[in-house]
Amino acid sequence: MSPAAPSPTTAPVTSGAHHIGLTVPSLTDAADFFTKTLGFSIVGEKPDYPALFVSDGVTMITLWQATNGADATPFDRKTNIGLHHIAFKVSGPDALSTLHTRLKTAKNVMIEFAPESLGGSKTNHMMCTIPGNIRVEFIAPAA
Numbered sequence: 404m405s406p407a408a409p410s411p412t413t414a415p416v417t418s419g420a421h422h423i424g425l426t427v428p429s430l431t432d433a434a435d436f437f438t439k440t441l442g443f444s445i446v447g448e449k450p451d452y453p454a455l456f457v458s459d460g461v462t463m464i465t466l467w468q469a470t471n472g473a474d475a476t477p478f479d480r481k482t483n484i485g486l487h488h489i490a491f492k493v494s495g496p497d498a499l500s501t502l503h504t505r506l507k508t509a510k511n512v513m514i515e516f517a518p519e520s521l522g523g524s525k526t527n528h529m530m531c532t533i534p535g536n537i538r539v540e541f542i543a544p545a546a
Contacts, residue, residue, distance in 0.1 A: 422456070422463040423489060425537055428472025430455060432511055432534035437464060440509045441491075462491070477536040488530065488538035496527050499543040506531055518543070 427433040430453055437443040437457040446463065447456035453468045469475040480487050493499050499518045506512050511534040518529045525545035533539050 420462065422465050424465040424467060425486075425489075425535070426467045426469050426475075427535040427537070428469050428475050429534060430466055430468040433466045436509065436512065436533050437466070440505060440512070459491070464489075472535075478538075480538060486537075488540050490528075490540040490542055493541050493543050495546070496543045499527055499529060499541055502541055503529055510534070 425433070434445065434455050434457065438445060441459065443457040443459050443464070445455055446458045448454065455466045457464050457466065478485060493502060496518070503514070503518050506514055513532045515530040515532065515538070518527050520526070521528045521542065526542060528540055528542045530538060530540045
């Protein structure tokens, strides 16, 4: 089913994502992934929730601690409704290759596929799961 075409007189009411919120089984593991592996900065926290807010300077990610992470049900992209994955842009193929090397040894990260062409285009991408079994794609757009 194709979505209805927007009315020519209706402008979008949004202007990009403010933040993306992820519930994680271990706030420490997720924060370590974003800060130590990807270089994000912690830009806020809410200890009583508990939650941490991390950013790469463009995108903010809210990390919410699951009440009981050990018993939480992980997302399955083929059977659950919800966030399929997040995609982050990197500067180019060399940055994607360097990140792939770093992710191979990162704690609680499983690489789904190594950098490859996106649909036969000059854009490259890779997919992995990060702590909490959350799927993350990294994309190096074509120049």
